Amino acid sequence: MEKQNDELEQLAINTVRILSADAVQKANSGHPGTAMALAPMGHVLWTKFLNYNPKSPDFANRDRFILSAGHACILQYNFLYLTGYDLSLDDIKQFRQLHSKTxxxxxxxxxxxxxVTTGPLGQGFANGIGFAIAQKHLAARYNKPGFDLFNYNIYSIVSDGDMMEGVTSEAASLAGHLQLGNLIYLYDDNHISIEGSTDIAFNEDVSARFRAYGWHVQDLPDVNDTHALELALINAKSETQKPSLIRVRSLIAYGSPNKSGTAGSHGSPLGPDEIKxxxxxxxxxxxxxxEVPAEVLKYYNEKGARGEKTEAKWNELFAKYKEKFPELAAExxxxxxxxxxxxxxxxxxxxxxxxxxxxxxQASGKVLNAVAxxxxxLIGGAADLAPSTETNLKxxxxxxxxxxxxxxxHFGIREHAMGSALNGMALTKGVLPFGATFLQFADYMRPPIRLAAIMKISPIFVYTHDSIGLGEDGTTHQPIEHLATLRAIPNVTVIRPADANETSFAWKVAIEKKGGPTVLVFTRQGLPILDQDKYGKAADLEKGAYILSEASKNIDLILMATGSEVALIMQAQEKLEAEGISTRVVSMPSWELFEKQDAAYKEKVFPKASRKRLAVEMASPxxxxxxxTDEGDMLGMTTFGESAPAEDLYKFFGFTVDNVVNKAKALL
Amino acid sequence: MEKQNDELEQLAINTVRILSADAVQKANSGHPGTAMALAPMGHVLWTKFLNYNPKSPDFANRDRFILSAGHACILQYNFLYLTGYDLSLDDIKQFRQLHSKTxxxxxxxxxxxxxVTTGPLGQGFANGIGFAIAQKHLAARYNKPGFDLFNYNIYSIVSDGDMMEGVTSEAASLAGHLQLGNLIYLYDDNHISIEGSTDIAFNEDVSARFRAYGWHVQDLPDVNDTHALELALINAKSETQKPSLIRVRSLIAYGSPNKSGTAGSHGSPLGPDEIKxxxxxxxxxxxxxxEVPAEVLKYYNEKGARGEKTEAKWNELFAKYKEKFPELAAExxxxxxxxxxxxxxxxxxxxxxxxxxxxxxQASGKVLNAVAxxxxxLIGGAADLAPSTETNLKxxxxxxxxxxxxxxxHFGIREHAMGSALNGMALTKGVLPFGATFLQFADYMRPPIRLAAIMKISPIFVYTHDSIGLGEDGTTHQPIEHLATLRAIPNVTVIRPADANETSFAWKVAIEKKGGPTVLVFTRQGLPILDQDKYGKAADLEKGAYILSEASKNIDLILMATGSEVALIMQAQEKLEAEGISTRVVSMPSWELFEKQDAAYKEKVFPKASRKRLAVEMASPxxxxxxxTDEGDMLGMTTFGESAPAEDLYKFFGFTVDNVVNKAKALL
Structure with a gap:
């Protein structure tokens, strides 16, 4: 006989709790407590609110779900398995093992x-703002009367840790400002962090803080009261002006007689005895x-299966839309x-x-406006620096x-949230986002750059004011190590074009890029435009490095540079050639693009036999x-900069034709 | 005849406004608007509230002043000049010129x-929390009844930009939690940012937000009402439980008929016509x-001169204290x-x-507790990871x-604020601060690491879980590029010790370090302890790299590694030697310390003649x-990691004895 619904639901919830504890135990590492506590929340979401199709995880109008408290992922995996995604009980048993999905x-x-990939706290919270922006934008562009193509919401489970992270504050303020009513966030207020009670570091009034940001806030005293949860979620859905925060009190590791409510159940398996x-x-x-009772699996599977109908209906709607709005549909x-x-x-x-x-x-601004x-x-903006970064689409x-x-x-002076929002936007198929600030402030937003690289998504990060060439703003604003630190991230493509034409092709690469973010690095100061009729073609930027100006005879020396220093080594080449030193100039806007070329091309640009080479870049060597090579040298910045007019800085730090020539000659 | 006081004060304020506009105009770059607007605020602070001695800028019990809105620095320079610091009108005229003080x-x-060095927004705000912590701590340790040695406050001027930055939210929440009533922050609410009105990105209720953090908030409608400002500052001083925020409405570039209240006066000179x-x-x-009217200079000079008496009185107090508490005084x-x-x-x-x-x-925890x-x-903590980073002083x-x-x-899950607070603490003579989190999350706090390096101060940044060796937490938690990105910052010393004894000496270096921060990098996983009787001495860690195990005869090969990979190359050496390949092992815990050695020592460790070298580090190459060298190779991580038990990851990514041996042999 089938169990009464309430009883079945309770069994279902408890099944998730125990699966979570078992999986962490088998892995012998992980975070059981939050998953056990939040099983009722997951249950309500996956059975009554989230709109999804397990057979088609990419369904365009699905609700997005973000587990910002990523350490509790076993909770999400369990619901994905139970509702019928391509994730089996074996996958659950392979939790945290090499090459597993889990x-x-x-x-x-x-x-x-x-x-979305989560884990570093605060990121999921802020990614959601990007998802929400993208939903609103897609709806504005494509929805038509009778064709509510995009009307999904963005759900997230967030934790105390998320609430403490600064990026969350930036993102929440922006979400309130933009009135992103499609955000529905559940805050797991469990009073526990790794060092113990959250009271030891965190006693602000979170609800009042979020109301100050312009959010709609509800407070629930017990996550186990699923009816109250449902009601709160219904309220949140009907609040379409303000983003919603539902603050839910929970007991970490609910059901564990000796470990519930303790920090000990946060990040370690419960142990075999406690699990019993x-x-x-x-x-x-x-x-x-x-153990998964058959009726529980059946129950969740049926809930999941509804998604096929939902998507079929949407596909029908889209087919009609396509008839009526063929251009928009095709677009x-x-x-x-x-x-x-x-x-x-x-x-x-x-x-x-x-x-x-x-x-x-400036060239970048012209390119953007020419192609917009x-x-x-293509959508984007700046962290309150649109006029300086020239990123406004006029x-x-x-x-x-x-x-x-x-x-x-207008992201405001919120670089970190901008980066994380760009990731949420880039994860939404149908938009191509970029965001801009000064290169120095890339330091404020490294976590989202890295996560974009991990996720192999392709937002475009635009950074201007790229060296001591920015001048008077001084030490705190002059990037030194930033190029190196961005190049060091796997799967990121950094491009620092030498002039306006290379800038055109840099944007081309960035816009066409798949499988990882592009970082575009631009100058504040004016640069000469390299004559395309006389020198190597800027189109070769796509190869990462190319011969810009060939040596007059057999190569004595190779000069290489990126960005603003290319014009400098061109002048140095002239002088060296005048002294009879046959010098090749290589423009090298992107190491990563160059590394993708075949060995023959690499040998062509940098012949093994020509090892007298000088690189010039106003940045860390x-x-x-x-x-x-061992026989070459690098003219870079080994100290911080200074506050002064750029020309004075070039002289002081040795970025002059004479110094380049002398450094080069010292190699011969 | 001397002017009436009110009239003189107004003349003084206007003098600062005009000096600010003139200096920016002469530099032909800078930010005149905020300095012009806030002259009354500066006036009230430097004449009626701040406790300082221009002849002794380091006076221990001075109030601290932080211009978090660092772009308005000409305001601060003007008051420093006028009150009698070693900063002349010529220095003001040299604003933003090479090697000037301004x-x-x-x-x-x-x-x-x-x-404190400011500029990157949010930093000054958060530095103040560290200053405030240090004041409270010094007072607790040294003040005695009748000897109120340390009773200073921390004043700051903060901007809209500061308010939007996430680090501010983290720091404000922490300050409210810790009840840092010694913080008095003036918020310049000027409604203007670079892209225009702040309304385009920022309409949260800042006052309500700060009340939610536990701050005492006052709202003032007009910065030009200096009497209201005084009253608010008196209130703020008398509120000793809660940190104070005084929100002051201002008109950017006040007095400029065509540019006041516009974004155009934020970051550009007004122009000669407008200045007239x-x-x-x-x-x-x-x-x-x-133009500095003589009576204005005299007036400010007299205000500044009071500081000599204040300090003399304090010195007297300290002399008596020294008699009564000689040990504490000496300490x-x-x-x-x-x-x-x-x-x-x-x-x-x-x-x-x-x-x-x-x-x-673990070794680090033992060292810390042994020396505490x-x-x-020595004071410090973690961003909610004390148990995992083993940084608790038991x-x-x-x-x-x-x-x-x-x-x-207990900094909470607020890595960025922790870093910035450490800087404020390190700037307070008398405390030696450290802060800890996972190496991955160094990305959340790069701006303060960089600023510590710029300021040449020496907080200690502790990072554990330093590689794929952390295992199952996976890709998002496994550092790859982080060692490279920290090494790339000028003036930072990164140390990744190979075992417990090197860890001891790593702490020794960090604690003795002057002139820049130290980054200590530790493993999550257990490592064998290298036998000090058989191998090179861990004390040589101070040289950055040393011969840990010498080749049996003339060197065929040099293996080098840092941290956990040192044990791996030791095993590889054994195998290589068994195959007749004479192999030297170099432990290289710190590039920066090694670079400080003389050429002879460098040649000793890495002889130019021995260029078959393999470096092994589970990080970006x-x-x-x-x-x-060109004849060597590096076994590192060129991709992100994965979620799996550490041993499986070592095998998958090639950090095995066999793979090291094969890579090494391929060089010969």
Whole structure:
């Protein structure tokens, strides 16, 4: 006989609790307590609120779910398995094992149904703001009367740790400002962190703080009261102006007689004896592990199966939409697949050698504005530096609470949230996001850059004011180590173009890039435009390094540089050649693009036989030795900068033609 | 005849406004608007509240002043000049010029009276929390009835930008929790940011937010009402439980007929024509520049001169204190000078080769606890990871709102604020701070690490869980590029010890370090202890790299590694030697310490003639080429990690004896 619904639901919830404890125990590492505590929350979400299709995890109008408290991932894995995603009980048993889908924190692209990689606290919270922005923007662009194509919400489970992280504050303030009513966040207020009670470090009034940001806040005293949870979620859904925070009190490791409510159950397995007690507490067989009652599996499977109908209905709607709005539908379909509109690259501007000096940030602004109309899905903004980074799309509106179709974003002085929001946007198929600030402030947003690289998604990070060349703002604003530290992240492509034409192609690479973020690095100061009729072609930027100006005869010396220093080594080449030293100049805007070339091309640019090489970059020398060889040298910055007009700094730090020439000659 | 006081004060304020506009104009770059707007605020602070002695900028009981809105530094420079610091009108005229004291943002160590380098927004705000902690701690340790040695406050001017930055939220929450009533922050609410009105990105209720953090908040409608400002500051001083925020509405570039209240006056000179109008507005001669009425200079000079008496009185008090509490006085005097107690290093533990495996984080915990009693000024904590980072000082209390003498800090899950607070603590002579988290989360706190390096101060940053060796927590938690990115910052010393004994000496270096921060990097996993009777001495860690195990005959090969990989290359050496390949093993815990050695020592460790070298480190290879040479190789991590037990990861990523041996043999 089938159990009464309430009884079955309770059994289902307890099954998830015990599966969580078992999986962590088998892995002999992990975080059982939060998953056990939040099983009722997961239950309510996956059975009554989340809109998803386990057979089609990419379904465009699905609700997004973000486990910002990523350490509790076994909770999510269990619901993915139980509702019918391509994740088996064996996968649950392989929790935290090599090459399994069930990694120690949820990884996008590994387990189906994981919308975003989380773990570093605060990131998931802030990614959600990007997801929410993208939903609003897609709806504004594509929804039509009778065609509510995009009306999904963004759900997240967040923790005390998330609440303490600064990126959360930035993101919450931005979400309140933008009135992202499609955000529904459940805050697991469990009073426990690794060092013990949260009271030892955290006693602010979180609810009042979020109300101050403009959020709708509800407080629930007990996560086990699933009816109250449902009601709160219904309220949150109907609140469409303000983002929603539902603060839910929970007891970590609920059901564990000796460990519930303690820090000890946060990050360690309960131990075999305690798990038996848990099973007894919930009326399960203490000798069994990974027990899933058939009716529970059936129950969750049926809940999951509803998604097929939901998606079929949406597909029908989209088919009708396509008939009525064929162009928009085609545009969206292409964008969903990550295809770019035909011919967009023809709009990339070409600059003449006779044009006046131009900062690459300025060139970047011209490129962006030249291609913006052809790339309707390109959206972006700056952390209160649009005028300085030249990233405003002049023919388009700003994205605001009133205008969701706007393509310019005002992220405020919130670099970190901007980075994390870009990731949420980039994870939403159909938009192509960029965000800008000064290179120095890349330090404020490294975690999202790294996560973009881990997730193999391709937001574009734009950084201007890239060296001591920014001048008077001084030491605190002059990047030194930043190029090295960005190049050091696996799967990130860093491009520092030498002039306006290389800037055009840098944007081309960034926009076409798949499988990882691109970092574009631009100058504040004006640079001459290298004459395309006389020198190597800027199109070769796509190869990462190319011969810009060939040596007059057999190579005595190779000069290489990136960005603003390329013009400097061109002048040095002239002088060296005049002294009879046959000098090749290599422009090397991107190490990563160069490393992708075949051995023959690498040998062509840097012949093994020509090992007298000087690299010039107003940045840390770290990593250059590989290209300059044991017989070469590097002229870089080994100290911090100073506050002074740029020309004075070049002289003081040795970035002059004479010094380059002398350094080069010293190698011969 | 002398002007009436009110009239003189107004003239004084206007003089500062015009000096600010003139200085920015002469530099032809800078931020005039905020300085012009806040002149009344500066006036009230420097004449009526701040306790300081221009002739002795280091006076121990001075109030600290932090210009978190560092771009407005010309305001601070003007008051330093006018009140009699060693900063002249010529220095003001040299604003933003090479090697001048008046850099584009205030730099500690450059202009006397600048307590901390600011510029990157949010940092100053958060530094203040560290200053406030240090004041409370010094008072708890040294004040005695009748001897209120340390009773200073921490004043700061903060901006909209500071308020938006996440680090501010972390720091404000921590300050509220710790009830740092010695914080008095003035918030310049000018409604203007670079992109225009702050309304475009920022409309949260800042006052409500700060009340939620537990701050005392006052709102003032007009910065020009100096009497209201005074009253609010008196209130703030008398509120000793809660940190104070005084929110003050201002009009950017007040007095500029065409530019006040606009973003255009934020970051650019007003222009010569507009400056003339400003001078007319304030009744100054429009044709004069850098005009300082004699009575204004006299007035401010007299205000500054009071500080000599204040300090003399304090010195007297301290002399009496010294008589009554000679030991405490001597302890403080030594700590003030940065001297360490005699014999402290004798307490450093020595570990035996026969001891069981020990993680370097564990060894670090033993070292810390062994020396803590001998180093009363050593204080620190973790970002909610004390148990995991093993940084708890077991014999000492926690620093709380009730116990200011505690030496253990619970920073909460607020890595960024922890880093910035450590800087404020390290800037307070008399304490020696450390802070800990996982190496991965160093990414959350790079700005303060960099600023410590710029300021040449020496907080100790402790990072554990330093590689894929942490295992199951997976990709998001496994550092790859982090060692490279920390090594890339000028003036930072990174040390990754190979075992428990190297850990002892790593702490010795960190504690003795002057002139820059030390980053200590420890493992999660156990490591064998290298037998000090058989191999090179761990004391040589201080040289950065040393011969740990010598080749049996002429060197065929050099193996080098840091941290956990040293044990691996020791095993590889054994195998290689067994195959007749004469192999030297170099332990290289710190590049920076090695680079400080003379050429002879470097040649001894890495003879130029021995260029078959293999470096092994479970991290990005970036930068190793320099040490391995063109004829060597590096076994590192060129991708992100995975979630799995550590042993499985070692095998998968090739950190096995066999793979090291094969890579090494391939070089020969």
């Amino acid at each position: 990694a120690g924190h949820p990884e996008y692209g590994l387990a189906p149904g994981v919308d 007690l848990v099973k007894e507490f919930f009326g399960f067989d203490p000798e069994e592990s990974f 969206y379909e292409a964008a969903f697949k990550g295809e770019l509109p035909q011919g967009w690259a023809d709009k990339l501007p070409v600059f003449k050698g006779s044009d006046p000096k131009m900062a690459t940030r 109309a052809s790339l309707p899905n 023919d388009f509106d700003s994205f605001t609470s009133e205008n969701r179709g706007g393509r310019n974003f 770290m990593g250059w030795h590989k290209y300059t | 850099a584009g943002h205030p730099e500690y160590g450059l202009a006397p009276g600048v307590d 109008l400003v001078k007319e507005f304030f009744g100054f001669d429009p044709e004069e520049s850098f 403080y005097e030594a700590a003030f000078k940065g001297e360490l107690p005699q014999g402290w290093a004798d307490k450093l533990p020595v570990f035996k080769g026969s001891d069981p495996k020990m993680a370097t984080r 009693a001998s180093l009363p000024n 014999d000492f209390d926690s620093f709380t709102s009730e116990n200011r003498g505690g030496r253990n800090f 970036m930068g190793w080429h320099k040490y391995t």
